[in-house]
Amino acid sequence: QAQLQQSGGGSVQAGGSLRLSCEIPRNISPQTGMAWFRRDPGEQPKLVAAISASDRPIYSDSVKGRFTISRDIGSRTLYLQMNNLKPEDTATYLCYAGWGNNDYDAWGQGTQVTVSS
Numbered sequence: 001q002a003q004l005q006q007s008g009g010g011s012v013q014a015g016g017s018l019r020l021s022c023e024i025p026r027n028i029s030p031q032t033g034m035a036w037f038r039r040d041p042g043e044q045p046k047l048v049a050a051i052s053a054s055d056r057p058i059y060s061d062s063v064k065g066r067f068t069i070s071r072d073i074g075s076r077t078l079y080l081q082m083n084n085l086k087p088e089d090t091a092t093y094l095c096y097a098g099w100g101n102n103d104y105d106a107w108g109q110g111t112q113v114t115v116s117s
Contacts, residue, residue, distance in 0.1 A: 015084060020113075035099040
């Protein structure tokens with residue numbers, strides 16, 4: 001059962017933008033390390049972007065310069081801004097709380113992103 005509630009995603013043409021959101025529940029610190037993963041059919045989730053507890057971001061090589069991970073502590077929301085989307089970005093994206101620590105291990109329900117050429 002998903003512990004994080006995601007929103008956003010959808011279908012867009014190549015070159016377009018989307019923003020994914022992930023609500024952080026009250027039982028999880030909004031300052032904890034968090035991440036976005038992508039899941040392709042039949043494969044294990046792969047890291048897309050992560051943000052440490054000290055707000056240091058890291059990105060996979062395939063999304064550097066196009067995606068931005070951020071969070072708003074006040075609204076308890078994690079974001080993934082996705083710009084200049086490419087067809088190969090098509091996947092199910094999941095947010096995760098507990099990056100770099102053993103305090104949490106919580107996943108979002110996943111949201112589909114489809115990029116057409």
